[in-house]
Amino acid sequence: MVEKRNIGVYLVLSIITCGIFSIYWFIVLTDDVKKASGDEDMSSGGVAFLLTLVTCGIYSIYWAYKMGKNVALAQENNGSKSTDNSVLYLILALFGFSIVDYCLIQNDLNKLS
Secondary structure: OOOOOOHHHHHHHHHHOOOHHHHHHHHHHHHHHHHHHOOOOOOOHHHHHHHHHHOOOHHHHHHHHHHHHHHHHHHHHHOOOOOOOHHHHHHHHHOOOHHHHHHHHHHHHHHHO
16 A cells, blocks of 8 residues: 555654755655545645745644544554544644654554555
8 A cells, every 4th residue: 555664764864864855754654645545635745845835834734633634544444443643743743843743654654554
């Protein structure tokens, strides 16, 4: 369904590249969650990144909440136990811990693959 990614490697690459690699991670996470959940109304990774840039990061707060909802939907579609972490992702994004969101979302996606 979606590619299993090593969270530790992606986290280290994001730190070493001063966040540039995290842009790629943001885009592939968005595309993977869209594919896994089957939500056609969800923006693609590139569009979500551009909206984040245009809104000076405000869209990323909405993105975090929406990703939580769609990860729960993907878990339901896969037949596994569904956990809705959208509020947790929202709070982490509000306090500037989006990289933690990426790790948690990737962990949930890895469980699905």
